[in-house]
Amino acid sequence: MNLWYDIDSPVIAAHEFPAVLIDLACSRDIEPDKLLRGTGIFMDDFLSGQLTIKPQQCLALIGNTQKWLPAADTAFLAGHRLYPGNFGPAGTALTQAPNLMEALQALQAYGFILTPLLTPRLSLDSEFAYLYWHESCAESAHSAFLRHMMMTAVTSLCRRLCGLSLPWEYFLPDEAQHPEQYAVNWGNRVRAGRHYTAMRLPRALLSTNCPSGSASMAMIARAQCERTLGSRPALGFIAFIDQCIRKRLPGHVSLELVADELQMSPATLKRKLKKHGSHFQQRYDTVRKELAIEWLTRKQLDVEEIALRLHFHDSRNLRRAFKRWTGVLPSAL
Structure with a gap:
C-alpha cells in the first residue's frame, strides 16, 4: 500500500471536492462542458457518482473555474458551499463532532478526502490552536484560490457547528489582494505577508460545544472511516515528503x-x-x-x-x- 498519493493518482471522488466547483459554476449559468473542457472529466461520468479523478485534473478544474468565474469572491463562495457536502463517513465525522476540537481533529485525520489539495495540520500550544495549511501534491498557480477556499470552508463550518462566529485570525504568505472579500468573509483579523498559511484561535475555544453534533454518530462515522479508508494513502506526495523531513x-x-x-x-x-x-x-x-x-x-x-x-x-x-x-x-x- 502506498503511504501517499501522486498528482496523477485517481483518488479524488468527483462527487466530493470537485462537485462544489461544478455546482457553483452551474449556479452562475456556466455550461458544464465549458468548465470541464481539457480536464478529462465528462458530465455523464460525474453524475454517475462513481468517478474518481486525479489531483492534476482537479487543478485543471480550478483553472477553468477561475477562467469562467473570474470574480474576486469565487473562491470564498466555493468555500462556503464545501461542507457538509457529499463526503460520506468522513463528512459525518466532521459535521457531527460534539465539540470544535473533535471537528478540527476530524478535518486533519480525513483531510485526504475533505481537502485533498491542501493538507491541514493542527498544532497546539499553551495559548493558541493553529491550523496550518500545506501543499499536498504540488505548488501551483491556484494556491491562493485554494487557500481562500479552504480557510473560508473552515470558518463557515465552525460558525455552523458552534452557532456563532469565532475569533479566527488568518495568516497569509502574500499581500492582501482583495481586502473587501476578507472583510466580508473573515472579518478584520487578517495578517498578510506572513510567509505561511494558517488560522489561529484561542485554545480555550476548542472546547466549544457543537449543539447539532452527536458524539455517537461521530464515533460511528470514525469507525466506518477506519474500516473503509484505512488502506487509502492519507497524504499527497509533497506533503508526505515534507512530513518525513519535519519528523527527522x-x-x-x-x-x-x-x-x-x-x-x-x-x-x-x-x-x-x-x-x-x-x-x-x-x-x-x-x-x-x-x-x-x-x-x-x-x-x-x-x-x-x-x-x-x-x-x-x-x-x-x-x-x-x-x-x-x-x-x-x-x-x-
Missing part, C-alpha cells in the same frame, strides 16, 4: 535517508519530486523555513538555537537563508 529534524536529513525511508533509490525520489514540480532542496528549505518561523514566533527560541536545530553552520548563515526565504531578517518577525 533536528536530526540529520538528506535525500538518501528520505529515499531509504520510502524504499526507493535517490534517483527515483528525484524523478518523483520533479514530476510534482519540486526538488529535494526546495522541500528541505520549505520545512526549515516553516519551523524557523514557528520557533521564532511561538517558542521564542533564539537564532543561535534555531540555527543549530536546522543544521546551519552558525546564526549568520541562518539569517542569510531566512532573508532569501522571506525577504526579511529573523528580527523582523
